[in-house]
Amino acid sequence: MKVGLIQNSASVKVDTNIEKSITLIRLAAEKGAQIICLQELFASQYFCQTCESGPFQLAETLESSFVRQFRDLAAELEIVLVLPYFEKRAEGIFHNSAAVIDADGSIAGHYRKMHIPNDPQFYEKFYFTPGDTGYDSFQTRYGKVGVCICWDQWFPEAARLTALTGAQIIFYPTAIGWHPDDLEVEGLAESQLDAWRVVQRGHAVANSCFVAAANRCGTESSPDPNDKPIQFWGHSFIADPSGTLLAEAGDEDEVVIAEVDLDSIAERRRMWGFFRDRRIDSYDRISTHGSEVSS
Numbered sequence: 001m002k003v004g005l006i007q008n009s010a011s012v013k014v015d016t017n018i019e020k021s022i023t024l025i026r027l028a029a030e031k032g033a034q035i036i037c038l039q040e041l042f043a044s045q046y047f048c049q050t051c052e053s054g055p056f057q058l059a060e061t062l063e064s065s066f067v068r069q070f071r072d073l074a075a076e077l078e079i080v081l082v083l084p085y086f087e088k089r090a091e092g093i094f095h096n097s098a099a100v101i102d103a104d105g106s107i108a109g110h111y112r113k114m115h116i117p118n119d120p121q122f123y124e125k126f127y128f129t130p131g132d133t134g135y136d137s138f139q140t141r142y143g144k145v146g147v148c149i150c151w152d153q154w155f156p157e158a159a160r161l162t163a164l165t166g167a168q169i170i171f172y173p174t175a176i177g178w179h180p181d182d183l184e185v186e187g188l189a190e191s192q193l194d195a196w197r198v199v200q201r202g203h204a205v206a207n208s209c210f211v212a213a214a215n216r217c218g219t220e221s222s223p224d225p226n227d228k229p230i231q232f233w234g235h236s237f238i239a240d241p242s243g244t245l246l247a248e249a250g251d252e253d254e255v256v257i258a259e260v261d262l263d264s265i266a267e268r269r270r271m272w273g274f275f276r277d278r279r280i281d282s283y284d285r286i287s288t289h290g291s292e293v294s295s
Helices: 014-030 054-058 065-077 150-154 156-164 180-184 188-207 263-271
Strands: 002-007 035-037 080-090 093-101 107-112 137-140 143-147 169-174 210-215 217-220 230-233 237-239 245-248 254-259
Touching: 002 014, 002 210, 002 237, 014 035, 014 065, 014 254, 035 169, 054 080, 065 080, 065 093, 080 143, 080 169, 093 143, 107 137, 107 143, 143 156, 150 156, 150 169, 150 188, 156 169, 156 188, 169 188, 180 188, 180 230, 188 210, 188 237, 237 254, 245 254
Parallel strands: 002 035, 035 080, 143 169, 169 210
Antiparallel strands: 002 254, 080 093, 093 107, 137 143, 210 237, 217 230, 237 245
16 A cells, blocks of 8 residues: 655645645555645645734635545545645634545544644744644544644654554654754754654654654745744655655655555564553653652
C-alpha cells in the first residue's frame, strides 16, 4: 500500500492554493498513493505570524462546500484523504483541525489539534481553541489512521495514546520553519530540522507504527513590516516502525510517495514489547506538570 504527502508553498490566494493542492493530490493518486495527507492549513498562507481579525474569515465548518469538494475528490479517486483545515465550530470558537475522509467520500474521523503554541510569529493561541477530540485512530478502507497536528508532534504522550487506539500510521500535517533569528546562529537551523526528524522517527519506533509528516515549504512574509519572513523548511517524510526514512522531500514543492507494509506492524508489536511492558501503575505523575522546584 502506498502513502502520499503533499508538500508545497502557499500563495496569498486561497483559490490558487486549493487548485494547486487538488492537482498534486491527483498526481499522488496517479503515482499509486491510496492514503494522502495535505500540510497544515494548506488553503492559505500561515496567518498566525500576527494577531489579526481578518484570518477568521478563512474558517470553514465540517459541512462546508470547501470540505465537500475534497470528499467528492476522495470518492472519485478512491483514496483516503487527511484534510487539515481551519475549523469554525461556533461563533468565537475555532480549531486547527483535520478530517479523515474515507475512499467513498464519507468522514471516517475528525481531529482537533490539542497542543497550541504561542511563540514569536507562531501566535496560534489567538486563533485556536485547544482540541477536545482526544487522541484516536480511524478505520479506513486502506488502514487505521491516526492524526496529530504540528506542535503535537513533539509530545510522546500524543503519539503513544494515538497508537494505543490501534493506529497503523500517524500523520502529522505540519507548518514548521525557521524563525528568522534562528538562521543567524551557526548550526542552529540544521539542528532544529534534525531534532524534528528524530523525535517523530522515535515515535515510529516506540509505537511500532509508520509516521508521516507533511510540511509546507517556501518563504512567507508577515503582515507586520517589522517582522522578518518565516522560511518553512519542507522535508516532509515517511518513516517505518524502525525509524528508517522511506522517503523524504527537499525544500521545494514535492509529492512524497512511499510503500508501506501494514501487515508488518502486528509482528513487530509482538516482538518488541513496548506496549506489553508498559508500567501503567507507575505513570501517575505523567498527568501533572511535575514536582515543584525546591529552594
